[in-house]
Amino acid sequence: MPNEAWLTPELIRHLEVLQLSVRWVRSGHTLGGRFPINRRGSSVEFADYTPYCAGDDFRAIDWNLYARLDRLYIKTYKEEIALSVELLIDATASMGVPDLEKFKRCRQIAICLAYVALAEGHRARLSWIQAGRILSSPWFSQRRDLSQMVMISGTVHPQDKLFLPEWLRRAAIALRIRGGQAILLTDGLIRPAEFFEALHVLMIRNMEIKVIQVLSPQELHPARFFRSTTVVDAETGLRHQLAYSPQELEQAMASHNEHLARFCKRNGILFVQHRLDESLESLMTRTLPAHGFLE
Amino acid sequence: MQLHNPLGLLGLLSIPVLLWLWRLSATRKEFLIASLVPFEHLLPRPPQRRSRLLVNLLFWIQLAACILSACALAQPAMQRHQAKTTLVVLDTSASMYAKNSGISALSLAKRRLNQWLATKPETEQILLMTSAPVAPVLPRPQSDKTTLVQALKRVEGSHLSGNLASAVRAGSALLRRRPDKVLVVTDELQPAQLDERVQWIGMGRPLSNVGIVAASIEGTFCSPAQATVLVTLQNFSESNSSARLTAAYGAKADTVVAEESTTLSPWARQTLSLTLPAQNTRDFVELTLHAERDNFDWDNKAWLPLSGSSSSSMLLQVDSPSLKETLSEWLNACPAISWYSQPKPDAAANVVISDHTNGLPDSATLLIRLPVVPKPTLSYWVTSLAHPISAYLPPIGFLAAPISTVTAEAPAGTEVVSALFDGMRVPVVVADEHAGIRRVHFFFDPSRNIDSTLSALIFFNSLRWLANETQIKTAGESLVQSDFHSGSVQVRRPDNRYDSIESIEGKARYDKTTLAGLYLFTQGKQNTYVPVNFLNPAESNLIRHASTWQPLPSEKDDSASAPLVLYPLAPLLTGLVLILLLLEWGLHAWRNQKHPKSKI
Numbered sequence: 001m002p003n004e005a006w007l008t009p010e011l012i013r014h015l016e017v018l019q020l021s022v023r024w025v026r027s028g029h030t031l032g033g034r035f036p037i038n039r040r041g042s043s044v045e046f047a048d049y050t051p052y053c054a055g056d057d058f059r060a061i062d063w064n065l066y067a068r069l070d071r072l073y074i075k076t077y078k079e080e081i082a083l084s085v086e087l088l089i090d091a092t093a094s095m096g097v098p099d100l101e102k103f104k105r106c107r108q109i110a111i112c113l114a115y116v117a118l119a120e121g122h123r124a125r126l127s128w129i130q131a132g133r134i135l136s137s138p139w140f141s142q143r144r145d146l147s148q149m150v151m152i153s154g155t156v157h158p159q160d161k162l163f164l165p166e167w168l169r170r171a172a173i174a175l176r177i178r179g180g181q182a183i184l185l186t187d188g189l190i191r192p193a194e195f196f197e198a199l200h201v202l203m204i205r206n207m208e209i210k211v212i213q214v215l216s217p218q219e220l221h222p223a224r225f226f227r228s229t230t231v232v233d234a235e236t237g238l239r240h241q242l243a244y245s246p247q248e249l250e251q252a253m254a255s256h257n258e259h260l261a262r263f264c265k266r267n268g269i270l271f272v273q274h275r276l277d278e279s280l281e282s283l284m285t286r287t288l289p290a291h292g293f294l295e
Numbered sequence: 296m297q298l299h300n301p302l303g304l305l306g307l308l309s310i311p312v313l314l315w316l317w318r319l320s321a322t323r324k325e326f327l328i329a330s331l332v333p334f335e336h337l338l339p340r341p342p343q344r345r346s347r348l349l350v351n352l353l354f355w356i357q358l359a360a361c362i363l364s365a366c367a368l369a370q371p372a373m374q375r376h377q378a379k380t381t382l383v384v385l386d387t388s389a390s391m392y393a394k395n396s397g398i399s400a401l402s403l404a405k406r407r408l409n410q411w412l413a414t415k416p417e418t419e420q421i422l423l424m425t426s427a428p429v430a431p432v433l434p435r436p437q438s439d440k441t442t443l444v445q446a447l448k449r450v451e452g453s454h455l456s457g458n459l460a461s462a463v464r465a466g467s468a469l470l471r472r473r474p475d476k477v478l479v480v481t482d483e484l485q486p487a488q489l490d491e492r493v494q495w496i497g498m499g500r501p502l503s504n505v506g507i508v509a510a511s512i513e514g515t516f517c518s519p520a521q522a523t524v525l526v527t528l529q530n531f532s533e534s535n536s537s538a539r540l541t542a543a544y545g546a547k548a549d550t551v552v553a554e555e556s557t558t559l560s561p562w563a564r565q566t567l568s569l570t571l572p573a574q575n576t577r578d579f580v581e582l583t584l585h586a587e588r589d590n591f592d593w594d595n596k597a598w599l600p601l602s603g604s605s606s607s608s609m610l611l612q613v614d615s616p617s618l619k620e621t622l623s624e625w626l627n628a629c630p631a632i633s634w635y636s637q638p639k640p641d642a643a644a645n646v647v648i649s650d651h652t653n654g655l656p657d658s659a660t661l662l663i664r665l666p667v668v669p670k671p672t673l674s675y676w677v678t679s680l681a682h683p684i685s686a687y688l689p690p691i692g693f694l695a696a697p698i699s700t701v702t703a704e705a706p707a708g709t710e711v712v713s714a715l716f717d718g719m720r721v722p723v724v725v726a727d728e729h730a731g732i733r734r735v736h737f738f739f740d741p742s743r744n745i746d747s748t749l750s751a752l753i754f755f756n757s758l759r760w761l762a763n764e765t766q767i768k769t770a771g772e773s774l775v776q777s778d779f780h781s782g783s784v785q786v787r788r789p790d791n792r793y794d795s796i797e798s799i800e801g802k803a804r805y806d807k808t809t810l811a812g813l814y815l816f817t818q819g820k821q822n823t824y825v826p827v828n829f830l831n832p833a834e835s836n837l838i839r840h841a842s843t844w845q846p847l848p849s850e851k852d853d854s855a856s857a858p859l860v861l862y863p864l865a866p867l868l869t870g871l872v873l874i875l876l877l878l879e880w881g882l883h884a885w886r887n888q889k890h891p892k893s894k895i
Contacts, residue, residue, distance in 0.1 A: 094329035189330035219329060229324045233331040244337050256333035 004150055006108055006280060014285050015112055018294045019120045020181065022083060023208055023268075045078040082141075083122040084180030086207070087114055088168075091130040094189050095158035097234040098218055101276055103158045106185040106214050109274070111149055112284050113183055116294065118143050126153055127175065129167055129186070131160040134174045161235035164190055165197035172205055181208045188213040192259045199269060210270040210293055213260065217277050220257075223249040296373055297861065303368025309361045317354055353886075356879040360872050367868035372861040380420040380436055382466040382474035383408065385450060386481035386498075388427040388457025389770075389834040393482070393502055393591045400499035401452045404480045407496055411478070412443050422474070424466040425450060426457035426481070426843070428771075428809065431469055451790075453809035454593055454770040454829050459483065460845035473848075483842050490847045499837075503532030505559060505586035506594025506835035507540075509566075510767065510828065512580070512601070524569040524599060526582055530559035531836045538586040542569050544579075544601075552580070559586075571601075579826050593811055594835040598826025599767060609634040609758070610644035615665060618650060621742035625751055632758075646761045655734070657800060658777075659761035661754075663737040666699040671743055674698060674714040676723060684711045684726055684735065684756040688749070696744030698723060706736055712753065714739075724753055726760065731775030731804055733761050768827045774805045776825060779818050787815040789827075 052061055052072035060074040087110040095103040114124035123141040126149065127134070137152045171177060182202050188195065188211075202209050218225050223246030230241050242249070257273060264271035272291045274283055288294045298304070331338065348354075385408065391401040415421070420436035421443055432446045459479060467474060476492050482499040489495060509527035530536045535558055542553040553569040571580060584595040611626065611634055613619040619636075626634045638644070648661045655662065676692040678685045698714055700721055708727030713720050725736040735757040741750035768774060776784075779798040786794045786805050789812025796805055803816060811829035815822060833841050 097327055097329040187329060189332055191332055191335075222328070225326070229321060229326055231326045231328045231331065234327055234329050236331070238331055239325070240331060240334075240338055242334070242337075244334075248337060249334065252337055253333045 007111070007150065011112070011281055011284070012115070014281065015115050016119055018116045018284070018289070020083070020085065020113070020117055020122065021270075021292050021295050022181065047076045047078045049073040050076055083117070083120075084139075085114065085117040085122055085124040086175075086177055086180060086182040087124060087126045088171075088182060088184045088186075089126060089128050089153075089156075090184070090186035091128040091135075091156055091158045092161055093159055093235045094161075094187055098216055100158070102187060102214055102216055105274070105276055105280065106212075107153050107156075108280050109212060109214070109283065110183075110185055111146070111153060112280070114140060114149055115143070115146055118145060124149075125175075127171060128156045129162065129164065130156070130158075131162045131167075134167075134171050136171075136175055164194050165201055168198050168201040172201060177202070177205050177207065179206045181210065183210045183212065185212050185214060187215055187219070188257065188260050189219070192256070192263065195260055196263055199264075199267065203267070209267075211260075211264055211272070212288075212293075213257065213271070213273045215257075215273065215275060217275055220253060220275060221250060222253055223247070296371055299370035299372060299863075301369055303370060304365055306365030306368045307362065309365065310358065313354075313357055313361055314348060317350060318348055321349060353879060353882055356875050356882070360875040360879065363868050363872045363875065367865045367872060371864045371868075373864055375862055378418045378420050378438070379416070379475045380422065380470055380472070381415075381476040381478055382463065382470065383421055383423045383478045384459055384462045384466065384480070385423065385425050385432075385447075386427070386457050386459065386479070386483065387425040387450065387452045389452070389454045389593055389829065389831060390457075390482055390591070390837060390840060391452050391498070392454075392593060393499060393504070393837050395499045395502065395590075399452075400482045404496070404498045405447055405450065407498070408447055408480055409444060411496075412440055412447070415440070422466050422470055423447065423450075424462045426459050426462040427453045427455040429458060429461045429465050431466065436470065454811040454831070454834075455809055456771075456831055456834055456843075457481070458843045460843055463845075463847065477847065479844070482837075483840050483844065486842060486844050486846075488846075492847065501839075502590040502837040503534070503536070503588040504591045504594070504835055504837045505530050505532070505536050505538055505584065505589050506591060506832075507582065507584050507597045507830065508564065508594070508832040508835060509830060510582060510597045510599055512599045512767075522571045522580075522601060524553070524571060524580060524582065525566055526569065526597065527564060527566045528557070528559060528584065528586075529564040529832060529835070530561060530586075531838055532588050533561045533838075534588065535560055536587045536589075538584060540567050540569065541583045541585070542571060543581050543583070544571075579824065581826075591835060591837060593829045594831070596811070597828045597830065598813065600826065608644050609646045609648060609762075610638060611636045612638075612647060612649040612651065613663070615650055615740075615742070618663065618665065618740065618742045621747075622648060622754070625754060629755070646758060657732060657802075659733045661735050661737065661757055661761060663741070664699050665740050666697040666738070669697045669740060669743055671695040672698050672714075672716060674716040674721075676749070677713045677715065677720070679709065679711050679713075682709055682711045682726055683760045684724060684753065686756055687752055688712070688756070692749055694744060694746060694749055696750065697740040699738040706734075708734075708736070711735075724757070726757075731773060731802065735761060767830070768808070768825065769830050770808055770811045770827055772808060772827070774808060774814060774816075774825050774827070776803045776805075776816050776823055777801050778823075779803045779816070779821065782818065785817040787817065789813060 049062065049065070050073065052074050056074050062073050062075050065073050089106050089110050091103065095106065110126055114126065117124040118140055123139045125137055125139045127136040135156065137149065140149055199209055230239055232239050261271045261273070270292055272287060272293060274287065278287065284294070385404060387401065391404065392399050395403070412421070418438055420438050422436040423432040423443065423446060424430070425432060432450055433442070437443055459481060463477060474492070476494065478494045478496065480496045480498060482497070485495045485497055506529060507526055508529045511525050512522050524542060526540055528538055528540070537556065537558045539554065539556040541551045543551050553571055555567045555569055557565055557567060559565055579598050579600045582597040582599065586595070589595065609626065609632060611619065611622060613622060626632055644658060646659045646661065647656045648663070650663045650665055652662070652664060673695045676694050678688045678690050678692070680690060698716060698721060700716065700719075706725055706727055708725045710722045710724070711726050712724035714723045721738070723738050725738070727734045727736070741747070741754055744750050779801055781798055781800065784796050784798045784803040786796060788794065789810045794805070794807065796803055798818065805814065805816075808814065808827050811827050814825045814827060816825060
């Protein structure tokens with residue numbers, strides 16, 4: 001395993017006992033998991049009766065029931081499926097500002113959540129939201145895939161700017177995203193409309209969506225660090241001479257974040273804001289369970 | 296608070312520069328932020344020109360450094376009162392050598408002072424003065440006990456008269472303020488009334504003593520003959536005391552050549568006469584007193600020079616024929632004097648007789664300033680009896696002689712003889728001794744007076760004084776020895792310590808005659824003993840010691856002149872500026888490390 005000092009045995013022990021919260025299991029998952037669904041599956045657990053239709057396997061017809069009711073019914077059985085967890089990591093240029101710590105923390109959170117999923121028997125995949133071709137890892141389904149996951153994720157660096165809804169549309173096609181759980185790790189510093197549109201793309205793909213917004217303290221309280229100065233947008237390169245009161249700056253940032261959170265809540269999307277001055281272990285063991293991300 | 300360099304406050308002009316730099320930096324500074332999206336609804340508002348400068352801790356540190364630097368350039372000084380200062384006067388006069396139960400009063404005094412120093416507060420400043428001679432032991436006040444104890448250990452007594460009042464005045468002058476306390480350690484009796492600032496530590500107790508209080512040697516000036524020594528003894532006690540006086544020649548004083556005994560009544564003073572056998576060596580006689588009830592050694596010895604007039608050589612350089620004729624007759628009448636009228640290249644004359652007013656020689660000179668009008672003038676002559684030249688002269692005489700009445704020419708010195716003329720007092724004979732060179736000025740013409748007896752007497756008395764006849768040196772007087780080559784001369788003191796002095800133009804001068812005894816001047820193979828006598832009745836009197844104490848000046852006068860001490864603040868301010876700059880550098884480096892490219 002590459003030198004990852006943050007991935008301590010103690011942290012892994014904590015991750016072992018956690019599990020992802022799942023509100024509902026939807027189609028599109030692979031078989032062989034631990035989630036049973038009512039489906040004309042091939043397991044031994046009886047689920048229900050359903051009227052026979054043309055084309056059904058007549059071996060599933062319950063002849064005893066036909067003898068009593070003179071109507072054809074077939075037996076259905078429970079099918080156990082595995083949860084697919086898509087971890088979408090924002091790798092645009094804004095994630096490298098003010099320093100790479102924000103992007104690194106996103107990567108660490110993604111790896112931790114992926115490990116939780118693997119430990120639970122699900123499968124997980126990391127994808128990086130970045131301009132250019134769709135960058136994604138293969139599906140990981142076993143714990144031993146952790147080292148490979150760490151190695152692959154270490155090669156990506158934040159760069160450029162993109163239009164998030166468009167990227168998700170392309171990724172959904174390219175990565176065949178359908179069903180399962182999507183966890184978006186981002187700083188949320190995009191226009192709210194883009195953010196909502198991007199989440200809609202995932203929702204119509206039958207995904208259970210969770211959002212973790214990672215921000216530095218400087219971004220949360222900009223008035224403490226700059227007021228009357230020229231600021232440069234890291235993604236667009238636009239310059240602007242700020243001339244606002246500290247209260248206005250603080251209020252603008254808070255309003256933006258509140259806007260995102262309110263949208264998520266309204267659409268049943270779990271939303272957590274993570275400050276970089278909070279430790280990773282605290283996030284994984286306290287904050288995320290408290291917000292229903294983990295159980 | 297005082298500013299030694301008020302122009303340094305111009306450094307405060309750096310504050311506007313600092314403000315301008317910060318404003319310039321603020322307007323040119325760019326912050327890279329993740330996104331402008333959260334502030335998009337604020338962007339349409341045009342930037343306002345801010346009137347308030349946004350600063351951080353770095354600015355305040357830099358502002359403080361600017362202000363402190365300007366203050367340091369102004370060199371401020373704070374006025375503060377000095378720490379408590381004590382003036383310690385240690386009596387080192389000769390009487391402190393009197394033995395009291397086998398130990399001298401000076402040793403006891405040093406012991407008491409050591410005890411006192413051990414208990415003094417650490418911050419108390421001490422200025423240690425000696426009374427004989429009046430001098431500080433350390434150049435400035437000290438609070439360090441070790442330094443003071445070491446300095447006290449080096450203090451030695453002298454055979455001089457002490458003066459406590461002078462020591463206090465000199466110490467106060469050195470302190471430049473009124474001392475908070477004066478500690479006097481002496482063998483003098485404590486005055487009845489003492490200022491509350493004065494602490495008096497008395498040493499010793501009244502002791503009987505017999506000592507030599509005066510000595511002189513008499514002999515004829517013009518012919519070698521037996522010398523007679525007159526020695527005055529005094530009994531400083533309440534009972535009779537027998538005394539024996541012996542005389543011996545030379546430094547070794549191994550052979551007694553004369554002896555005399557007597558019994559002295561209480562407080563009696565008696566002069567003994569010792570006739571010494573004729574001898575032709577240029578040497579001295581040592582007198583030793585042996586007496587009962589004697590507790591002081593240094594007044595039991597005296598040394599008298601025996602240099603006779605026969606060894607004196609005189610140069611007569613006179614242009615006036617009549618004067619030359621008269622003086623030649625007088626000098627020829629004195630067979631013990633060798634004189635000549637032309638300078639000898641191989642020998643220097645002891646005394647020069649001249650009527651030239653220009654180019655005075657560096658040896659003893661009798662300068663005759665002839666009056667412009669050679670007409671004898673009748674006048675009263677008044678004689679100052681305190682000077683040796685006036686020996687055998689009447690206090691007031693009546694003489695007709697030509698007198699120079701130009702008083703502006705009168706040099707500084709002692710007017711031995713003055714004339715009352717036309718309602719004025721005109722100097723006639725002036726004796727002067729400066730830097731070891733004696734000069735006698737005659738403002739009359741000795742060859743043209745009616746009564747030549749008085750003139751001849753003044754002339755020969757002057758020659759005797761100029762030839763250093765019967766000069767007895769006492770402690771404290773300077774010793775001037777001639778006939779040395781230019782260069783270093785070693786002087787061995789009576790306490791067997793050596794000093795080195797420089798001989799300039801053949802004359803070696805030694806001033807540190809603090810002890811009575813024989814001083815040996817050595818240069819190469821040339822050795823010259825010079826005796827220095829004690830002869831100090833005031834110090835010999837160990838029962839009724841004359842007080843040299845005077846009350847301290849009133850506090851009102853002192854407080855007006857007591858200065859405040861200025862403590863310069865510039866070094867402190869400079870140190871603070873350095874600390875602030877280091878702090879600013881560290882803070883700046885930390886901020887750069889935290890936000891390397893000003894990103895938010």
